[in-house]
Each structure stands twice: as structure tokens, then as C-alpha cells.
Amino acid sequence: MKILVLGGDGYLGWPTCMHLSAQGHEVMSVDNYLRRNLSREENSDPLFEVPNLHRRAELWKAKSGKEIQIRVGDLCDWDFLAETVKGFKPDALIHYAEQPSAPYSMKDRHTATLTFQNNMMATFNVIQAVHEFVPDCHIVKLGTMGEYGTPNIDIEEGWLDVEHNGRTQKFLFPRAAGSLYHTTKVLDTDLIWFYVRTWGLRCTDLMQGPVYGMETYENTGDESLYPFFNYDELWGTVINRFMVQAVAGYPLTVYGKGGQTRGYLNIKDTLQCLRLSLENPADKGELRIFNQFVETFSVNELADKVKASGERLGLKVEIKSLPNPRKEMEEHYYNPAHTGLLELGLKPHYLTDDAVDEMMKIIIRYKDRIQKDCIFRDVKWNK
Amino acid sequence: MKILVLGGDGYLGWPTCMHLSAQGHEVMSVDNYLRRNLSREENSDPLFEVPNLHRRAELWKAKSGKEIQIRVGDLCDWDFLAETVKGFKPDALIHYAEQPSAPYSMKDRHTATLTFQNNMMATFNVIQAVHEFVPDCHIVKLGTMGEYGTPNIDIEEGWLDVEHNGRTQKFLFPRAAGSLYHTTKVLDTDLIWFYVRTWGLRCTDLMQGPVYGMETYENTGDESLYPFFNYDELWGTVINRFMVQAVAGYPLTVYGKGGQTRGYLNIKDTLQCLRLSLENPADKGELRIFNQFVETFSVNELADKVKASGERLGLKVEIKSLPNPRKEMEEHYYNPAHTGLLELGLKPHYLTDDAVDEMMKIIIRYKDRIQKDCIFRDVKWNK
Numbered sequence: 001m002k003i004l005v006l007g008g009d010g011y012l013g014w015p016t017c018m019h020l021s022a023q024g025h026e027v028m029s030v031d032n033y034l035r036r037n038l039s040r041e042e043n044s045d046p047l048f049e050v051p052n053l054h055r056r057a058e059l060w061k062a063k064s065g066k067e068i069q070i071r072v073g074d075l076c077d078w079d080f081l082a083e084t085v086k087g088f089k090p091d092a093l094i095h096y097a098e099q100p101s102a103p104y105s106m107k108d109r110h111t112a113t114l115t116f117q118n119n120m121m122a123t124f125n126v127i128q129a130v131h132e133f134v135p136d137c138h139i140v141k142l143g144t145m146g147e148y149g150t151p152n153i154d155i156e157e158g159w160l161d162v163e164h165n166g167r168t169q170k171f172l173f174p175r176a177a178g179s180l181y182h183t184t185k186v187l188d189t190d191l192i193w194f195y196v197r198t199w200g201l202r203c204t205d206l207m208q209g210p211v212y213g214m215e216t217y218e219n220t221g222d223e224s225l226y227p228f229f230n231y232d233e234l235w236g237t238v239i240n241r242f243m244v245q246a247v248a249g250y251p252l253t254v255y256g257k258g259g260q261t262r263g264y265l266n267i268k269d270t271l272q273c274l275r276l277s278l279e280n281p282a283d284k285g286e287l288r289i290f291n292q293f294v295e296t297f298s299v300n301e302l303a304d305k306v307k308a309s310g311e312r313l314g315l316k317v318e319i320k321s322l323p324n325p326r327k328e329m330e331e332h333y334y335n336p337a338h339t340g341l342l343e344l345g346l347k348p349h350y351l352t353d354d355a356v357d358e359m360m361k362i363i364i365r366y367k368d369r370i371q372k373d374c375i376f377r378d379v380k381w382n383k
Numbered sequence: 384m385k386i387l388v389l390g391g392d393g394y395l396g397w398p399t400c401m402h403l404s405a406q407g408h409e410v411m412s413v414d415n416y417l418r419r420n421l422s423r424e425e426n427s428d429p430l431f432e433v434p435n436l437h438r439r440a441e442l443w444k445a446k447s448g449k450e451i452q453i454r455v456g457d458l459c460d461w462d463f464l465a466e467t468v469k470g471f472k473p474d475a476l477i478h479y480a481e482q483p484s485a486p487y488s489m490k491d492r493h494t495a496t497l498t499f500q501n502n503m504m505a506t507f508n509v510i511q512a513v514h515e516f517v518p519d520c521h522i523v524k525l526g527t528m529g530e531y532g533t534p535n536i537d538i539e540e541g542w543l544d545v546e547h548n549g550r551t552q553k554f555l556f557p558r559a560a561g562s563l564y565h566t567t568k569v570l571d572t573d574l575i576w577f578y579v580r581t582w583g584l585r586c587t588d589l590m591q592g593p594v595y596g597m598e599t600y601e602n603t604g605d606e607s608l609y610p611f612f613n614y615d616e617l618w619g620t621v622i623n624r625f626m627v628q629a630v631a632g633y634p635l636t637v638y639g640k641g642g643q644t645r646g647y648l649n650i651k652d653t654l655q656c657l658r659l660s661l662e663n664p665a666d667k668g669e670l671r672i673f674n675q676f677v678e679t680f681s682v683n684e685l686a687d688k689v690k691a692s693g694e695r696l697g698l699k700v701e702i703k704s705l706p707n708p709r710k711e712m713e714e715h716y717y718n719p720a721h722t723g724l725l726e727l728g729l730k731p732h733y734l735t736d737d738a739v740d741e742m743m744k745i746i747i748r749y750k751d752r753i754q755k756d757c758i759f760r761d762v763k764w765n766k
Contacts, residue, residue, distance in 0.1 A: 080497075109511050113461075116507050118720070124499050128492050151554070153547040162545055164536040167716070171534070174545070174554035183577040187570045193559070194566040198710045199765055327581045333550070339585070382582055 002085040007096030018218040028069040032223040075122040092138040102179035103379040119184035139282040157334035159290025181216035209263035209293030212239035233377035246310040256324035258300035261330035263293030266349035276344040290340040294348035390479030401601040411452040418605040440573025456507040475521040485562035486762040502567035529565035538719035583668040590645035591678030593624035616760035629693040639707030641683035642714035646676030649732040660726040673723040677731035692739040
């Protein structure tokens with residue numbers, strides 16, 4: 001299969017490229033280095049050195065004998081995207097290419113505008129390009145579990161059958177996200193759903209929870225092929241960040257009561273989910289939605305797990321509650337369905353003690369690279 | 384009250400400016416003439432000559448003795464909007480400023496991109512400007528009944544209480560619109576709802592049905608103050624367009640079976656609804672939603688009403704069914720609530736025979752200005 005990976009430089013993008021390449025697919029990785037550039041602007045260096053895409057492709061070729069094509073450019077630039085899609089003619093397209101940080105999107109008007117413009121126009125252009133040049137192409141869009149927020153009812157897998165005054169209708173499950181970044185993903189879903197209905201596009205929308213980990217099927221033990229791994233409050237997802245904080249002797253910072261519960265998954269499971277979605281494509285005119293996570297934890301539970309691992313490895317780990325800078329419920333009902341990907345064959349990795357210890361050991365090897373003073377960011381949702 | 388009317392040159396914008404000015408409010412009308420310029424590009428002239436905003440303000444001053452301030456510029460230009468809001472410091476802001484044509488938004492990629500970029504960035508910037516400079520300002524946003532689409536259940540007024548597996552949650556009423564233009568309004572609502580929750584903005588979202596008419600409380604008999612009145616398939620709303628087609632001897636063009644049912648209102652009722660919303664503002668942190676229409680009709684019923692009026696006035700009127708260029712249900716359930724504005728005091732004008740005849744007589748006076756060959760546009764939702 002010819003697969004175009006948009007956002008192919010990112011935390012998930014590059015591991016996805018390698019995984020699909022290893023499976024024998026013809027992969028083109030596209031990125032404009034926005035995330036690299038923004039994190040550099042914000043003085044946030046990743047824990048592991050990350051070669052540029054061309055260099056990564058060379059390293060991958062040396063290791064696997066397989067080629068990943070690289071194209072650097074901006075999806076908001078129609079000409080660039082059109083040439084890419086027309087030239088490569090993908091059978092499937094993975095759309096990761098968005099500014100992915102919730103705190104960055106809430107930092108100030110400048111960062112909000114950049115997030116909104118970039119994420120909306122990238123998605124809009126991707127839809128137009130697929131319709132114009134490869135209408136049968138399977139669009140696999142990375143959404144987020146954060147689109148749903150924390151409603152007081154069970155979260156179904158994308159859709160909700162509503163009975164009202166004796167009549168029934170199936171709707172997109174109503175969404176109410178907790179940051180501008182997450183809201184751009186809500187708008188993405190609305191927009192894609194409109195064009196799926198109108199143009200008969202073929203689309204899978206993956207409502208993913210926060211991902212953790214650095215080792216995948218393709219890079220185990222080979223740190224030059226590790227993904228972009230951030231650990232500050234802007235760019236680091238919570239489990240990765242807590243593990244680095246524990247290693248650095250920086251207290252694990254729990255916002256408010258710490259009862260915020262979300263669905264998590266190992267980066268290896270992200271790769272499985274993507275592969276399974278591609279191998280079992282959505283139909284023409286179908287918007288297929290999966291909730292992509294394997295288990296739920298509260299922030300307090302995560303902090304306890306990381307603390308326990310740290311102590312097993314001889315570290316002294318403190319947990320500290322901070323006033324919540326976000327606007328979110330700190331105690332809430334949370335019961336999201338997530339059977340679709342299991343039915344396709346997902347074999348979950350769980351956040352076992354061994355799994356945490358293994359990741360912590362890798363981070364300990366890189367302890368000297370951790371910049372402690374870059375972790376705290378003080379981004380408030382409402383100043 | 385100091386009221387900023389964004390999109391103050393449009394079909395509803397200018398009448399709103401006059402109406403609020405007549406009520407003694409201090410009004411500033413802001414527009415970048417986008418709609419004028421686009422309709423000129425598309426060879427669509429309005430039925431009545433429309434002086435520019437500065438000239439209209441002079442005519443209004445001569446008639447009423449009251450001043451409407453004019454500012455011409457683009458809300459997608461942050462500096463322009465910021466200066467406007469900082470300088471005027473409105474107590475309320477009416478946001479009409481969007482590309483308003485569904486067929487234009489579906490015409491081609493260029494018109495879709497313009498619609499998407501313009502509508503999304505205008506709304507985004509308006510939210511940011513209010514938050515930054517006038518956080519207590521009441522935002523009155525023009526939405527559309529088209530956001531809801533035609534679900535198989537009763538459409539409530541903005542919100543829906545869902546019971547699911549024994550638990551309950553109130554959600555924004557799920558939306559699924561029928562064009563890109565209408566979808567931009569869905570995204571507007573999502574975006575505003577996020578910032579209302581997060582920043583405590585004060586907002587009224589008016590889900591308006593298609594509007595008809597040209598005479599208002601302020602311009603009766605004074606055609607130099609009539610609104611922008613289009614009658615082609617791109618820019619003309621259905622009742623206005625049918626009336627012009629009847630006068631021009633052009634068959635009334637019903638798409639498909641003609642059972643498409645929507646909620647309609649007279650332009651005078653739009654003005655009442657806006658005034659009532661402003662006089663009874665939403666609370667801080669409230670997104671208040673009204674369904675803004677007074678009666679529902681199918682397209683067949685509208686065609687019959689216009690035909691009957693034409694015949695009363697001595698015209699020969701033909702009704703012709705065309706293959707539906709849109710993607711929509713031609714027969715469907717439609718039962719939307721609309722009590723909120725009635726409770727605030729709305730006194731509806733209905734589409735009576737007299738009302739249709741009166742409008743038709745005005746159009747007959749302008750018969751020579753009708754450009755018959757500009758009516759049909761052949762915009763297909765899915766080419």
C-alpha cells in the first residue's frame with residue numbers, strides 16, 4: 001500500500017513511518033518541522049537527540065534496507081500539498097499534522113492563533129486534496145479522546161443513539177473539549193463528517209488518549225531512532241513527563257485534586273491501531289470512529305505508579321499538588337467504550353510495573369540531558 | 384448602549400444598524416465589503432442600488448438626525464479589529480460578518496477556502512478581541528437553523544438533555560449541516576462554546592432561518608435605505624428569489640421533491656429578535672441559544688404561495704422541478720422549538736397573502752432591473 005504520513009516527524013509520526021515501512025508498505029513522510037521549531041522557540045529540547053527526517057530515513061535504510069521517502073513542507077500551502085498528493089497518489093493517508101500541545105494552544109493569543117490557523121487549514125486542505133486527486137484514498141485522522149471531555153454519561157465509540165420524545169436519531173457523540181487544541185480536533189471531526197456525507201470520502205477518525213513510551217517494534221535498543229520525546233509541561237504527555245520528573249528529582253506535579261481520569265496507551269499500541277485501521281479500511285462514505293486507548297487512570301494513580309517505580313529503582317520521588325491551571329473537572333465520571341480496535345485484533349500493552357521500570361531505566365541513562373528548569377511552564381487557561 | 388455591528392453592510396447588517404440607531408443606541412457599523420465584492424465577481428447585482436456605507440450613513444442621518452459610525456476593514460486583520468474594539472469599547476457586539484452563501488461555499492475549492500478561512504478567522508479574532516479588551520461585552524452571534532440539519536427528532540433550542548444507560552447529561556444539540564457555509568457556523572458554535580466555558584464570555588447564538596423581505600421599521604417607502612437584496616441562486620434566499628423569479632417570468636425552481644422544510648422569518652422579525660437579545664443580555668459565562676424563525680414551510684408551499692400571489696397580481700407563474708444539486712433530504716421530519724424569543728416579547732410577522740403581495744408589488748416596480756440570465760447558477764454539491 002502507498003501510505004502518506006502527514007506530520008511524519010512527530011512523536012507518533014516517525015515511529016508510524018518505520019512501522020509501516022517494516023510491514024512492507026511504501027511510505028512517504030511529510031512534515032514542515034513546525035513542532036520542532038515551536039519547541040525550540042519555547043526552549044524545550046527533547047530528551048533524545050532527534051536527527052532530521054532525511055537523516056532518520058538514512059538510518060532506517062541502513063538498519064532495515066527499506067526506503068522512506070521524505071518531503072518537507074507546509075500543508076497550509078495548497079500547492080505543496082497538491083503536488084505531494086498528485087505525485088505520490090497514496091492509497092491511504094495518515095493525518096497527524098497538527099500543533100499537538102493543549103497548553104501551547106492556551107498560552108497566549110499568538111500561540112492560539114497559530115494553533116487554530118494551522119490545524120484548521122491543514123485539515124481543510126487535506127480533505128480538498130483527497131477529494132480532488134485521490135477520492136478513494138483512506139484518510140486516517142488522528143483525533144483525541146479529549147474531544148469528548150468528561151460527560152456524565154458513558155462515552156460511546158464516536159456515535160450516540162438518542163431517543164427523544166418517542167423518536168430516535170443517531171448523532172456524532174456530542175463533544176466538549178478542554179483546550180483550544182482539543183477543540184480544533186472537534187472542529188476537524190465536524191468538518192470531515194460534513195465532507196464524508198457530501199462527497200463520500202472514506203475516513204477513520206482515531207480518538208486517541210495520551211500516549212507514553214519511546215521504544216517501538218522498530219527502534220528497540222536503537223536510540224538514534226527514538227521518537228521526539230518531550231518532558232516539559234508544554235510538549236510532554238503526562239506519563240512521559242512524570243517519569244522524567246521522577247528521574248530528575250523534580251516533584252510530580254498533580255493539578256488540583258488529581259482525580260482527572262483519561263484513557264492511556266503505549267506508543268506500541270498506537271502503531272498497532274494505525275496498522276489495523278489501514279488493513280481494515282473504512283468504506284466509501286463512511287466516517288468510522290475508534291476510541292484509541294487501552295486502560296484508564298486518574299492523575300493520582302499515574303503519580304503513584306511512577307513514584308513506586310522510582311522507589312524500586314532507588315530514587316526518592318515526591319508528589320506535589322499544584323493549583324489547577326486548567327479549566328477541567330478534578331473528579332468526574334469516566335466510562336468510555338473502546339472495543340472497536342480490540343475487535344480488529346489489537347493486543348494491548350498495559351502500564352505494568354515492569355513496563356514503567358523499563359522506561360524509567362532508559363530515562364535514567366539520559367539523566368544528564370534533562371533540563372529541570374524547563375519543566376514548569378505556568379500556562380493558565382484563564383489569566 | 385454602544386453596539387458594534389460586524390458585517391454592517393449586509394442584508395441584515397445595515398437594517399440592524401438603522402434599527403438600533405433609531406432606538407437611541409450608539410452604533411458603529413464595520414464591514415470589509417467582502418459580500419459586495421464577491422457578488423460583483425459572480426455577476427450578481429442586487430435588485431436595488433445600494434449606496435456604500437458612508438453614503439448610507441449620510442442618508443440615514445438626513446432622515447433620522449442620528450449618526451451611525453462607519454469603519455471599513457477586515458476582521459481577519461487582527462490589528463484592524465483590535466483597534467476597532469479598543470477604540471469603540473462596545474457594550475454589545477453583533478457578529479454577522481461571514482461569507483453567507485451556501486452555494487458559493489460549495490462552488491469550487493477557491494470559494495470553499497475563502498469561506499472557511501474568512502468565517503473561521505473572523506469568529507476566532509472576535510472572541511480574542513472581546514476577551515482581551517471588553518470581556519463583559521455581550522456577543523450576539525448570527526448562527527443558522529441550518530446547523531441542526533434535519534434530524535429525525537424534535538430540534539430543541541440549542542441544547543439537548545440526553546439520558547443514556549441510566550445517567551443524564553445536557554449537551555449542545557448535535558449538529559450536522561448541509562453545506563460548508565452552514566458547517567462553518569457549526570464550528571463557530573463549538574468554538575464560542577469552548578471559550579464561554581473557559582473564559583466566562585457572555586454570548587447569545589441566534590439559530591436563524593432564511594429571512595425574506597426588504598422593508599423594515601426604518602426604511603419603509605425609502606428605497607435608498609433598502610438592504611442588499613439578491614435574487615440569484617448564489618446570494619438570494621429562497622422566498623426573495625422566488626418572488627423575483629415570478630415577476631421576471633422565470634419558472635420557480637424547486638429542487639427535487641420540494642419537501643425540504645425550514646423555519647422562515649420576515650426581516651422585521653430579525654430586527655426585533657436582535658433588539659430583544661440585546662435588551663435581555665446573556666449572563667457572564669452563558670451561551671444562550673435561540674431558534675430564530677416564526678413559521679415553517681416546505682419549498683413546495685413557498686412556491687405555491689408565490690405563484691398564488693403572482694396570479695393575484697396578474698402574472699403568469701410556472702413552477703418547475705429541477706434535479707436537486709444539493710445533498711439533502713427532500714422529505715423529512717422537522718419540528719424545531721422556537722419559544723425563547725417569543726417569551727422575550729417577539730411579535731411575529733407571518734407570510735400572509737397580503738405580506739407576499741406587498742413585497743411582490745415592490746419587486747414589480749423594479750422589474751426592469753432584474754437580470755434573468757443571472758438567476759440560474761448550476762452549483763452542484765458533488766460534481
